Amino acid sequence: MTINIERGTAVTGRANLLVIPVFGGKTFTLKSIKGIPDDTFDRFLVLAERAEFAGKMDETVYLQLPVGRNADGILVIGLGEKGRDTAGVVREITGTACSFARRGGMKSVALVLPKELAKTNVIEAIATAVHLGEYSFDLYKKEPSKKHLDSFSIVVEDRKQLLAFRKVVEQAETVCDGVTVARDLVNTPAQEMTPTHLAEAALEIAKVSGELITVKILNEKECKALGMGAYLAVAQGSDEAPKFIHLIYTSPRPSKKTIAVVGKGITFDSGGLSLKPADGMMTMKCDMAGAAAVLGFFATLARIKPRVNIHGVIAATENMPSGKAIRPGDIVKSMNGKTVEILNTDAEGRLVLADSMTYIQREAKLDAMVDLATLTGACVVALGEEVAGAMGNDKKLMKEILQSADTTGERTWELPLIERYSSLMKSDLADLKNISSTRYGGCLTAGSFLAEFVENTPWVHWDIAGPAFAEKPLSSYLGKGGTGFGVRTLVEWVREM
Ligand code: BES
Ligand code: ZN
Numbered sequence: 001m002t003i004n005i006e007r008g009t010a011v012t013g014r015a016n017l018l019v020i021p022v023f024g025g026k027t028f029t030l031k032s033i034k035g036i037p038d039d040t041f042d043r044f045l046v047l048a049e050r051a052e053f054a055g056k057m058d059e060t061v062y063l064q065l066p067v068g069r070n071a072d073g074i075l076v077i078g079l080g081e082k083g084r085d086t087a088g089v090v091r092e093i094t095g096t097a098c099s100f101a102r103r104g105g106m107k108s109v110a111l112v113l114p115k116e117l118a119k120t121n122v123i124e125a126i127a128t129a130v131h132l133g134e135y136s137f138d139l140y141k142k143e144p145s146k147k148h149l150d151s152f153s154i155v156v157e158d159r160k161q162l163l164a165f166r167k168v169v170e171q172a173e174t175v176c177d178g179v180t181v182a183r184d185l186v187n188t189p190a191q192e193m194t195p196t197h198l199a200e201a202a203l204e205i206a207k208v209s210g211e212l213i214t215v216k217i218l219n220e221k222e223c224k225a226l227g228m229g230a231y232l233a234v235a236q237g238s239d240e241a242p243k244f245i246h247l248i249y250t251s252p253r254p255s256k257k258t259i260a261v262v263g264k265g266i267t268f269d270s271g272g273l274s275l276k277p278a279d280g281m282m283t284m285k286c287d288m289a290g291a292a293a294v295l296g297f298f299a300t301l302a303r304i305k306p307r308v309n310i311h312g313v314i315a316a317t318e319n320m321p322s323g324k325a326i327r328p329g330d331i332v333k334s335m336n337g338k339t340v341e342i343l344n345t346d347a348e349g350r351l352v353l354a355d356s357m358t359y360i361q362r363e364a365k366l367d368a369m370v371d372l373a374t375l376t377g378a379c380v381v382a383l384g385e386e387v388a389g390a391m392g393n394d395k396k397l398m399k400e401i402l403q404s405a406d407t408t409g410e411r412t413w414e415l416p417l418i419e420r421y422s423s424l425m426k427s428d429l430a431d432l433k434n435i436s437s438t439r440y441g442g443c444l445t446a447g448s449f450l451a452e453f454v455e456n457t458p459w460v461h462w463d464i465a466g467p468a469f470a471e472k473p474l475s476s477y478l479g480k481g482g483t484g485f486g487v488r489t490l491v492e493w494v495r496e497m
């Protein structure tokens with residue numbers, strides 16, 4: 001799949017499908033739509049009037065062209081009123097146009113960019129939606145699950161911008177490659193995607209990145225020596241060896257800042273002895289989506305070369321029931337010395353994250369720490385399947401993350417960290433317990449638990465349980481399964497540093 005930037009117009013663009021985006025709104029008239037050949041314009045008007053086409057966002061009219069033209073057909077597609085979140089709208093309509101072409105077995109698409117949309121953020125949005133829309137996970141299928149496009153051209157009028165736009169397309173490709181890494185990791189069944197396999201994926205990313213990225217893998221014994229009692233409590237029920245993964249990206253340019261991204265890496269969450277019901281377990285291979293986002297993010301770094309030193313941390317393990325598994329009521333000691341009474345073995349994410357965060361704060365002086373975790377069903381109840389929750393202790397860092405998420409369209413909403421809710425996580429027997437005294441506000445109390453392991457570091461906890469794994473498509477360009485949620489926002493964030 002290649003994306004080209006071409007100079008030209010609707011008349012010169014060559015493709016199976018020519019896409020003409022048009023704004024709707026008050027000044028909209030069908031007659032003002034440009035790019036339809038004169039001899040077919042009357043036909044177009046009939047079709048568009050019949051469909052009551054008004055340029056609303058994602059509205060379409062398809063016009064078949066006579067044989068021998070520059071395209072087999074034209075898809076006029078609405079952008080809605082001017083002035084809305086342009087990048088978001090463009091991603092959406094690009095996804096729609098590509099799906100339309102794929103469904104019809106078309107191989108090439110050319111999108112004629114309106115003059116007022118000839119901006120780098122729009123080009124990036126188009127390229128991103130094209131790439132993400134092309135994704136499919138066919139490793140276990142005899143026949144591919146969908147048809148693919150060969151090429152997508154963005155047709156612009158002005159020659160001056162060609163070079164800059166081509167560079168943007170290249171960058172979008174790099175980022176989407178990272179998203180693909182994350183999606184593949186999430187979609188791969190847990191039977192294969194073990195902690196060992198995750199560690200190997202990290203080593204592979206470092207290998208292809210040259211000397212900019214190094215990886216350390218700690219085994220169970222080494223984690224024990226460091227006192228990671230919370231992490232190892234989760235791991236003890238599984239026959240799969242736990243692997244603690246620590247990646248380090250060192251900026252090739254001098255950098256004053258050091259940050260850490262921490263991913264929840266439960267390769268399968270059965271719930272442990274507090275076993276999940278069958279329905280709740282079906283998608284639990286996705287419980288390493290935070291880890292996958294960290295790895296997808298690292299896969300882009302050697303090409304993006306951000307000016308900041310970055311640590312990636314993943315305490316990978318399965319959460320399984322067995323004769324060796326942790327029991328409800330057991331008390332464990334975490335790496336920072338706090339003891340935790342484990343009352344529900346299904347609240348395992350916060351345990352592995354606690355030790356991951358303590359570890360990295362002891363290893364490095366951090367200017368920021370972000371954890372990504374499919375942490376609570378409660379977050380999905382609160383915000384739905386398309387929106388992630390974010391909590392934190394630092395206004396500036398929160399603003400950076402929310403702004404980056406807004407730019408990429410990875411919808412994120414801030415939730416509060418409340419002092420009083422910390423008391424809901426206090427245990428009668430230990431310093432903390434891993435579930436709250438109430439069943440309400442489960443996303444917030446999980447955040448409060450994690451806050452107990454933050455040591456004067458600006459921190460954002462990002463609960464991605466909803467959007468990390470799509471049971472129905474998240475948008476026109478993000479289909480079912482692992483979405484790679486988080487990768488694009490992390491890249492956007494460090495790019496701005
Ligand atoms: N991995 C789950 C959370 C989850 C739910 C992720 C749905 C993705 C989709 C997590 O480990 C979990 O089971 N959390 C429990 C916590 C509870 C026992 C306090 C939950 O949300 O029910
Ligand atoms: Zn769980």
Ligand code: ZN
Binds near residue numbers: 266
């Ligand atoms: Zn979990």
